[in-house]
Amino acid sequence: MPVQEADVIPLPTARTDAPPQPTRKLASVTELRPRRAPQSLTDFVRSRLTGDYQVDEFGFDPQLTDTVVLPPLRMIYEKWFRVEVTGEKNLPLDGGALIVANHSGTLPWDAVMTSIAVHDNHPRGKHLRMLGAELVFKVPVLGALARRTGQTLACGADAQRLLRSGELVGVWPEGFKGVGKSFSERYQLQRFGRGGFVATAAKAGVPIIPCSIVGAEEIYPKIADIKPLAKLLGLPYFPVTPFFPLLGPLGAIPLPTKWRIDFGAPIRTDLASPDTADDHGFVLEMAAEVRETIQRTLDSMVAERESVFRG
Incomplete structure (x- = not known):
């Protein structure tokens, strides 16, 4: 997990020659609490016009997430991928935890589905605050939406602030090597980097929850990579699947595989002394333990x- 400084998203400032606009309420992570979603889109629009809603210091807008973003994604979660969740009791009721998961699928549907699994199975409906690659926040519209739905740059300092505030934070240590691996390497974990996620959890004093995801590997079977085109577009890879780019936009529809997401027993990095976060041997040992547990x-x-499509 890259450890670099990330700027907290600034609130937009009004033009001096523009009419006054409703002011959004900025709250710290600790001040922001889950709010009951508006009962209708009309209520949501009204709150936007009056400014009666909150975003936290990272730009997370829970009202927008719960009312506009999650409902259509939940339909995909329930009807298309038919996600089954096990081990939800391992999600801590109170306090923070770092959820570490395997990454796959060519496009990061696994991260989106995991966020819904956490929110819908946590007794208090906590949101998963996902750590994303810098590329995500460079994409127009997508970057702003990622911020509004609770994602932030994969930065150790910001992750620790969220964890110490009692948030559930998600990280996918395989990065692009995991999500972009070929179909022949399915369910074979790639390297977990240098174990920066272990140091982050230890410094924040929270446990690590290993998360294992089955079903995402088969949604876009990647059989080739057009590297020159990927380089031209500034992408880590340009996938070729049996349906993409042959079928154009239709090839971007994921196959309806049956998913299972398992949250494993906590690995108690929170019991270690914060000083051990600087112990390279400890960090590598714990990272290997998390990786082996997930594998x-x-x-x-x-x-x-029994079946990729029926589970």
Whole structure:
């Protein structure tokens, strides 16, 4: 996980020659609490016009997330991928935790589905604050939407602030090497970097929750990578699947595989002294333990399922 400074998203300032606009309420992470979503889009629009809503210091807008973003994604979660969740009792009721998951699928649907799994299965409806790659925040519209739905740059300092505030933070240590790996390498974990996520959890004094995701590997079977085109477009890879780019936009529709997301028993990095976060040997050992735990769980889950599409 890259450790670099990220700017907190600034609130837009009004032009001096423009009419006064409703002012959004800025709250710190600790001040912002889950609010009941408006009962209708009419109520949502009214709150936008009056400015009666909050965003936190990272730009997270829970009202927008709950009312506009999650409902259509939840339909995909429930009807298309038919996600089954196990181990939800391992999500802490109070306090922060770092959820570490495997990454796959060519496009990061796994991160989106995991965020819904956390929110809908946590007794208090906590949102998963995901750490994203810098590329995400450079894409017009997508970058702003990512901020508004609770994502922030994969930065150790910001992750620690969220964790110490009692948030559930999600990280995918394989990065682009995981999400962009070929179909022949499915369910084979890539390197977990240098274990920066372990140091982040230890410094924040929170446990690590290993998360294993089965089903995402088959949604876009990647059989090739057009590297010159990827370089031209500034992308980490340009995938070729049996349906994309042959079928154009239709090839971007993910296959309706049956998913299972498992939240494993906490790995208690919070019991270690914060000083151990600077112990390179400790960090590597714990990172290897998390990786091995996820790999064993994936192997077991894949062996148990009878069909990619029926589970």
